[in-house]
Amino acid sequence: MRDRITAFLVLLPSLAAVAIFVYGFIGQNLWVSLTDWGKNPAQALALRPELHFVGLENYLELFTGFVDVRFRQSVVNLIFFTLFFMGGSLGLGLLLAMALDRGPKGEGFFRTVFLFPMALSFVVTGTIWRWLLQPQGGVNVLPTLFGLPPFHFPWLTTRQQTWVFDWNQLPFYTALAVGLTLLYVAWKAHREGERKRLFWSLLSSGVLLVWAFTLGRTTHLLPYPEPHGFSLALVGVILAAVWQMSGYTMALYLAGLRGIPVEVLEAAKVDGASEWQTYRHVILPLLAPITLSAMIVLGHIALKIFDLIFAMAGLDYAPTDVPAIYMYLLAFRGNQFAKGAAIGILLLLLVALVVIPYLVSQLRKEVRR
Template sequence: MRDRITAFLVLLPSLVAVGVFVYGFIGQNLWASLTDWGRNPAQALALRPELKFVGLENYRELFTGFVDMRFRQSVVNLIFFTLFFMAGSLGLGLLLALALDRSPKGEGFFRTVFLFPMALSFVVTGTIWRWLLQPQGGVNVLPTLVGLPPLSFPWLTTRDQVLVFDWNALPFYTALVVGLVLLYLAWRAHREGEPKRLAWSLLAAGILFLWAFTVGRGLHLLPYPEPHGFSLALVGVILAAVWQMSGYTMALYLAGLRGIPVEVLEAAKVDGASEWQTYRHVIFPLLAPITLSAMIVLGHIALKIFDLIFAMAGLDYAPTDVPAIYMYLLAFRGNQFAKGAAIGLLLLLLVAVVVVPYLASQLRKEVRR
């Protein structure tokens, strides 16, 4: 009993600090997002502003208001940036790890070179890549070194978009994506022999698909079509982010490859597996936990991305906006603190959706052990 009291007293200062400076401020931010703080310019910077409770009005305006179309494009930018950034970092990191796993000459040198970008801050990376992606220089003049004409792609200054869709279809697409994730979880539950989780996942997926194709397709967030798509100005930002973080995924995959027991690989050869079959049925499945961990870290970085875009494209260029940029503009330039707080809460929820299920699964595994 005395040990428990001692342990509690030792942990108490940390618990109080976390409760006040983390969860207390989250609660304060939540309250601010439910008020009209910033709508009245005279009250925005007042010492004791008179705030009125407006409920979810700020959230409604962000997703359906005419003025906040830029926020909705920033959400679309964030989704595409996260997908391509994660895919590029994982794919390039895996290829580099597979190459280094063959122990080429100068392996230590190449490993250092591939890991070096990770030691830089995003501000430094953004500054370097902004120089490299100048429309009249940098990457565009590389073909001239071999006698070819220079490239003409404007990189960070283009306003072109691809994969354009109507914002009104967002509920439909969201339900489809969540339904597919539930189907994947059902498949995992089937493989792991958990019939209860399989049944619940299939039931939830069925309900979502039914809602998507009945109610979701006819649901309109706006009274007019509002096209959004993948801004090609983000291509340069994605290249810079992948360049910096692929070394991190390479280190993870290389450690995983070096940790695979030799006996397992030799057993696969004895069973007649080709090199490709060994990778497909033995090595890649063993690397799945590493891939999941890397996806969590990369997703967390992508959802909070601010400094890289700030350094490469600045704050005022809408085609490269992400919610964190728009939040800064609203809160600290426009003094619309309630809407800024609402965007901050949305980002917190997105990060929680990525991190919390992973932490919960890891905790369950620890309990089982």
């Protein structure tokens, strides 16, 4: 019994530290985000600033305020960055792993080469790629070495956007997306014969879709149209991020591929499956859990991305802005601490949305074992 108490006491400092540094600070940050810290310049940088409670005003401003258009673009940027970065790293990582799995000569060398960027910091990667992506140098003049004309893509300096949509349509699109997802859940529930789940998902999906096509079309967040889209300047950032992280997914997939029992592959062969069919129906499904883990890890890296963009494009450049950058800019340059805190909370919610279900499922698995 004494040992049990000792054990608990040994763990206690860490528990306390995490309680303060993680949960306590999140709480305090939440409080700051509900105040007016930064609105009054005389208080913003005072040694002991007086704060007043203003409720959700900061959040409201971020989503509907005139000047915070930059925040909204940064959210759009973040979503596109996350999607392409995850897609790129998973895709390239899988291809690399599949290639290495075939045991080419010099496998060890290739593995080392593909993985080494993982050892670098995002700051180093950003500095390198900033130089590599100079519009009139670097990658763009590479073809001239072979007597070809240079590329002209302006990389980080472009302001072009594609897939532009009106921010006012956001409620509609959100309701549509969630509604359709629920519809899919309902369909699955139907196939699995889960009556209760079918009923509830069908109901909520119906409500959302009806709302989307009636009120949703006329609910406007802003009194004027505000276009946002995929900022092409992000392409360079995504490229650099994929360069750094695809070795990681390769390592994961390679471990997964090597872990597939030979008998399973043999069985597929005996059944007359072609190589492609084996990949499609045997190997990829077996790699699904790895894909999920990788998605969680990459996803939360993407949502937190800061240093890479700081090093590649600086804080001032809106086309590559993400909320983490904008938060730093607002708080530590514009003295808008409360609004910065609000962005921090929003980021946390976003990450929690991805991570908590994963943590819970992992924990359940553990308990079941």
